[in-house]
Amino acid sequence: MKVAFFNTKAYDKTFFELANTDFGHQISYFSAHLSVESAALVNDQKVVCAFINDDLSADVLNVLQRKGVELIALRSAGFNHVDLTAAKELNISVVRVPAYSPYAVAEHTVGLLLCLNRGIHRAHNRVREGDFSLRNLMGFDLHGKTVGIVGTGKIGQAFATIMRGFGCRVVAYDIVENPICKELGVEYVSLESLLSCVDILSLHCPLTPDTFHLVDDNALETMKDGVTIINTSRGKLVDTQALIKGLKSGKIGLLGLDVYEEEEAMFFEDLSATGIQDDVLARLTTFPNVIITSHQGFFTQEAMKNIAHTTLSNIAQFESGTIQNAVS
Ligand code: NAI
Secondary structure, eight states: OEEEEOSOOHHHHHHHHHHHTTTOOEEEEOOSOOOTTGGGGOOSOSEEEEOTTSOBSHHHHHHHHHTTOOEEEESSSOOTTBOHHHHHHTTOEEEOOOOSOHHHHHHHHHHHHHHHHHTHHHHHHHHHTTOOOOTTOOOOOOTTOEEEEEOOSHHHHHHHHHHHHTTOEEEEEOSSOOHHHHHHTOEEOOHHHHHHHOSEEEEOSOOOTTTTTSBSHHHHHTSOTTEEEEEOSOGGGBOHHHHHHHHHHTSEEEEEESOOTTGGGTTTSOOTTTOOOOHHHHHHTTOTTEEEOOSOTTOSHHHHHHHHHHHHHHHHHHHTTOOOSBOO
């Protein structure tokens, strides 16, 4: 099929070209993010391939429908950025890649946790400058600590497995309990109990109206002083202003973020020449006990291979009249 591929980075093209040898789709790669303006680039393609920071609001979907687009093939698991009601009204199908490597995100979560706890990022810079002191580098044993996971789906389960291997007590909250997690010894508790007992909180649930700002001022108040919070799921699960307050007061001891509430305009781009224009994000970067990465949890070779293969297979299925991995 003819595919208009938006928001292309060099690595996308590498992995999609390789996978496409099995499918033979005609892909036109555009570097522009999908928006009302860039939607004009669509030229007789019935399929648009988009990523998490593309605009899939009703306005954009309307333009795409007038251009004859019938399928949005998301090369992501998350779909909270798509106006699904508008897509349905416009008769545009939406498909996604539900699973590509839960290990990629879970392992990045562990990476943030270990780096923050032992100050590895700070030690690395220090040693390069000839400073071999251990000032402010003391961490804590993860063994025996209580880790709380909100959302024990594919990524939450992979993270729980690793944390159990570290000798942590793992408590979890989910609207559906995962039997594999229970076998691992994960204890399901209410969200309130989880927040009040954890040393480390890690978020692995989707962004929905129910989970928006799950960690806010009120939630923080119920948590232990010096708690570690890691969010590799979606930025809007946390109220960033509340996090800043929590960091200033010492309520939050360590904070690791792979996602940010207003990341769309910044993440994945090199803005080093202009600096950070977002004052809230800029403030977060000033804390020594905060690490922010640019939504790279998914970014492993295995995940990219799977994303490319499943996306192109979703498109091939659509061409043959069936829909796989539909978002509804
Ligand atoms: P999944 O669908 O396998 O698991 C999500 C879990 O969250 C499910 O068990 C579900 O029951 C639970 N859940 C839903 N609503 C909830 C609520 N209100 N409270 C508590 N739990 C709730 O999804 P998966 O693959 O584990 O991904 C989780 C999230 O990770 C995605 O939604 C996405 O936001 C994020 N993600 C981040 C990536 C990154 O690069 N940083 C890459 C891929 C996903």
